[in-house]
Amino acid sequence: MKSPAPVRIAKTAPLGLETFTLSRFLFYDVFMSVDSLLSVATHEPTAAFTHLTPIHDASTAHGWWRSAVIYQIYPRSFRDLNGDGVGDLAGITAELPQLAALGVDAVWLSPFYRSPQRDAGYDVSDYCDVDPLFGTLADFDALIAEANRLNLRVIADLVPNHCSDQHVAFQAALTAGAGSVERDMFIFRDGQGHDGSEPPNNWQSHFGGPAWTRIIEPNGEPGQWFLHLFDSSQPDFNWDNPAVHAEFERVLRFWLDRGISGFRVDVAHALVKAAGLPNWGGRADGNSSDGFPGQDAPMFGQPALHDIYRRWRSILEEYGPDRILCAEANVDPLPRLAQWVRPDEMHQAFNFPYLHAGLDVHRLRHIITDSLVSLDAVGAPSTWVLSNHDVVRHVSRFGYDGPGPRDGDGIGPDDAQPNEELGRRRAAAATMFMLGLPGGAYLYQGEELGLPDSSSIPGSMRQDPTFARTGGARIGRDGCRVPLPWRSSEPHSGFGSGVDPWLPQPESWPTLARDLQESNPASHLNLYRAMLAERATLRLGQGSLAWVEDYCTGSSLAYLNGNTLVIMNAGSDPLPLPAGRTILRSAPSAGADQPGADQLGSGETIWLTVS
Known part of the structure; x- marks a missing residue:
């Protein structure tokens, strides 16, 4: 076979012209055994790319979080x-080496x-x-x-928008009466109508139904209403009150003193409400809809x-430069997110x-571009995520060719x-494509095992408040929260x-189960290990991004991060590949029913080294 000729790549942004030689290298496949990682496979260049659109430069800024891969643990389902x-802190500690x-x-x-x-x-x-369910402070x-x-x-997850109705502060508010300093810790209002029997406004709960619940006053009569953007057992704090600020500053210091590296702030965009609590005709979750940005x-x-x-x-910052805040701020559009x-x-x-x-390649390209440009403007890294405890696992979401489950259900x-x-x-x-992007990435427990959502949970065992508040009309999020499989031959x-x-x-x-996947070189788990190892070695999290236009079609998407080409x-249909050294493929290559080494199969991603 002839050696591939150099390919000139014209950048569409004014960064000059560079010549890249796409040489043929030996490559290894993650699905081979450890002893055979250097097995030889070659392919001729069947497609050349000629145009790049640079979007993001490599980062030189300091901060571990800028390129970190952070693994979400849902404690009750991790290890018991x-x-x-129910999972517990001791179970987490035991499996941290994994x-x-x-x-x-x-x-x-x-x-x-x-x-x-x-x-x-x-x-x-x-x-x-x-909580004693999980253990002790020790x-x-x-x-x-x-x-x-x-x-x-x-x-640590921090939940500052609301607390439990069993919190000592809310219990004090219930007994103290209207107009008290205790009640001012929360958002209490008189109801509408001549007898106050209508909610103060039309806001709806994320979990279904009104976002207001009326209480019985200490005198036994129906009284004020309190706001809860989520379940009726979760009253919202009043962040117009300086006492609320002081309480959460105390909470921050308590956990920072115990060695925590930072906080993921739950519904970080919801703490403060607009003055007067005006009616809202848009979505309960605040996402844009027709007529309601x-x-x-x-x-x-x-x-x-x-x-x-x-x-x-x-x-x-009093505790050092390496403690971080991450906002769960579901705001749009993306340039607005940069304000956080x-x-x-x-x-x-x-x-x-x-x-x-x-897997909408046009939408992905737009979001990645918008994210990097918007966040670069304020000197912040982007983050990328495919699953968490609130959405159907992406193994199940991507298993539909037609409509799948609703967001949040x-x-x-x-x-x-x-x-x-x-x-x-x-x-x-999708994960390999995501882990090649510059910035930080979040993984949700069990996704490295390729776990799907559980769809077989009977209604009598469901525990998500969404299921109960909608009378079962919405299934809720229990399916992505099922306890993990660790060892195949053991109970549960x-x-x-x-x-x-x-x-x-x-x-x-x-x-x-994890033990079976550890011994299988072709497992989902070992693919994740290989991706994370190569991501670190190649410093992709600190890298750059330029769209490779020749592979940005209606059915494919490609970018260069440094000299790593991600397609x-x-x-x-299979996609012809340029020549290069294969770093990783997301699926076994050159099998009986798979495309050869010179093609990328349907639903597959590849990392190639070009120089």
């Missing part, structure tokens, strides 16, 4: 060490505070203690010590929020538009079921050896 059917071996930089813990668990811990009754300290030993950072939602994105986070940023990560505010913000883009036994094999193949491709697939898990595991869980084929 005491046998009560996460260090995976190659992540930090873990983010969903809430573990004292809570009645009406909303899986997002209803906090004491922000400065561990268990938390042991977790931090083990993470430090493994060079893993730990980020998200920027006008009176319960989200208010200007006073930024002063709160500037103050928090200053507190974190200006140099004196948050360090990161979740990129929800990316999560919801699916799950898949029930009576719904159309995804094609799991197809979904897992596409999920691997190694999640715990005691009582049944708090949510039932699907029958397929033993076949996806994803979202179409139905």
